[in-house]
Amino acid sequence: MKQAKVRLYVEQPLAKGQSVPLDRDQAHYLFGVMRMGPGDPVLLFNGQDGEWRCIVAKAGKRAGELVCEEQTKPLQMPPDLWLVFAPIKKARTDFIVEKAAEMGAARIMPVQTAFTNSERIRQDRLQAHAVEAAEQCGGTYVPEVTDLQKLDRLxxxxxxxxxLMFCDEAEVGSAKRLGSASGDKWAILIGPEGGFSDAERARLHAHPNAHVVALGPRILRADTAAVAAMALWQQALGDWK
Amino acid sequence: MKQAKVRLYVEQPLAKGQSVPLDRDQAHYLFGVMRMGPGDPVLLFNGQDGEWRCIVAKAGKRAGELVCEEQTKPLQMPPDLWLVFAPIKKARTDFIVEKAAEMGAARIMPVQTAFTNSERIRQDRLQAHAVEAAEQCGGTYVPEVTDLQKLDRLxxxxxxxxxLMFCDEAEVGSAKRLGSASGDKWAILIGPEGGFSDAERARLHAHPNAHVVALGPRILRADTAAVAAMALWQQALGDWK
Incomplete structure (x- = not known):
């Protein structure tokens, strides 16, 4: 059986025999860029019906159609983990979103903190990065990227x-203690490059659900801290156990 | 006392009263870009003498001089950890080097594997990234970036x-078991985007010092895997304990 070389996220339902229309961009990618044609296999997932092996039925310049053949993976939901972070420079924000999708966050939430420079984000662009990361990492789920909101309000x-796992560079708590924490709904909060304000830090430390965790003796950039924190959490409590 | 806003790596010895000449690039950065002048403080480290608070003594367009006032941090060596990885696309290779320095690798070693595309690397450019990451993360040590070598030979x-902690996406070993492993000299090996060849995988599994570790159910990009693996290692055996 021919191996599928492309894996795509689509919004249509997937089921045996289901036909899936392709939009202009998808048709251009499959038939223009990847030079595929009728009979070629493609893997599709939509975040709900698992992953399906589909076959190109019609290939055109501006449209096309796939037909679902068989399910190749069931839907595998990530743990119920939010990644909450303060957006930083564009490339590093894109990177955090990509990494959060790969590492298995269920929801990606940019927040404005006292020392965050960003006034707004391009939610649609960040969501597209999450889709691309899900296509690449073999996941069957795409985390939602929410709009920018204020940390205070959240x-x-x-x-x-x-x-709430809160990574504070001024602290010394070990992630090893996470293993004994209860509850299966979690969030990881990564601070902005300039750190949290004193008021924010006090509020977080006083939060009844907060678990303060330190990430070693060096000061990590926000993007590094996000991946490191998710790795420790996944191992202690998530789907890397 | 005025707070130092700049932290620089230099190659000269640092000690109380020691004068440190600046080269053209350093002088341009401090006096041209950062608009500093005589009397302003700068933090210096050289990978051997810890971190020193120094004061600008002479400021010129093409040269300058600092004088060491007091040690602000002792030398803190990272654990004896090598990060061995197969170089990938330029931006992601730069990223792996930056992250390895932040996460506390002592040595960063690019290797050629059966499925690595890179024939060569710019060792000097990668070393400069490691220096910049060390300046930024507050470390007092700069990991050496070695030249590209063949994995087989290594x-x-x-x-x-x-x-040797070997991250194999086809495996299910947990990093939790690392805690009971002995020895304080380690290496983490991250595979190339195309995975290891069957021959490489067999050789690694047969290696007497190998510890196979899985990084969850999704396929991680090499740069994500590098940060995640270092986080698990640092927590189990390194300076995040």
Missing amino acids: LSDWPEDRQ | LSDWPEDRQ
Whole structure:
């Protein structure tokens, strides 16, 4: 059986025999860039129906159609983990979103903190990065990237049943203690490059659901800290156990 | 006391009262870009004498001089950890070097594997990235970036007393077991984007010092895998304990 070389996220339902229309960009990518044609296999996932091996039925310059043949992976949800971070320079923000999707965050939440420079983000662009990372890493789920919101507001509305792993470079808590923490809903909060303000830090330390964790003796950039924190969390509590 | 806003790596010895000449690039950065002048403080480290608070004594367009006032940090060596990886696209290779320095690798070693595309690397450019990361993360040590070498050769000459954490996406070993491993000399080996060849994989699995570790159910890019593996290692065996 011919091996599929392309893996794509689509929004349509996937099921045996289901036909999936392609939009202009998808058709251009598959038939223009990848030089595929009728009979070639493609893997599709939509975040709900798992991964399907599909076959090109119609190939055109501006449109096309695939037909679902068989399911190759069931839907595998990531753990219920939010990654909350303060956006930084463009390339590093893109990187954090990509890494969060690969590392298995369920939701990616940019926040404005006292020392965050960003006033806004391009949510659509960040969401596209999450889709691309999901296509690449073999996941069957695409995390949602939410719009920029204020950290203060997020903390005021914090769900009672969600634990908060807070990475504070001024602290010495070990992630090893996470293993004994309860609850299966979590969030990891990564601070901005300039650190948290004193008021934010005090509020976070006083938060009933907060678990303070240190990430070693060197000061990590926010993008490094995000990947490192997710690795420790996944090993202690997530799907790397 | 005025807070130093700049932290620089230099190659000269540092000690109380020692004068440190600046080269053209350093003088341009401090006096042209950062607009500093005589009397302003700068933090210097050289990988051997810890971190020193120094004061600008002479400021010129093409040269300058600092004088060491007091040591602000002792030398803190990272754990004896090598990061061995197959170079990938330029931006991601730069990123791996930056992250290895931040995460506390002592040595950064690019290797050619069966499925590596790179025939050569710019060792000087990668070393400069390691210096910049050390300046930024507050470390007092700069890891050496070695020249590209063949993985086969490296394994043939492998030191008997060095353990090898090998991240294999086809495997299910947990990093938690690392905690019970012995030895304080380690290396982490991150595979290339195309994975290891069957021959390489067989050789690595048969290696007497190898510890196979899995990094979750999704396929991580090499740069993500490098940070995640270093985080798990640092927590189990390194200076994040």
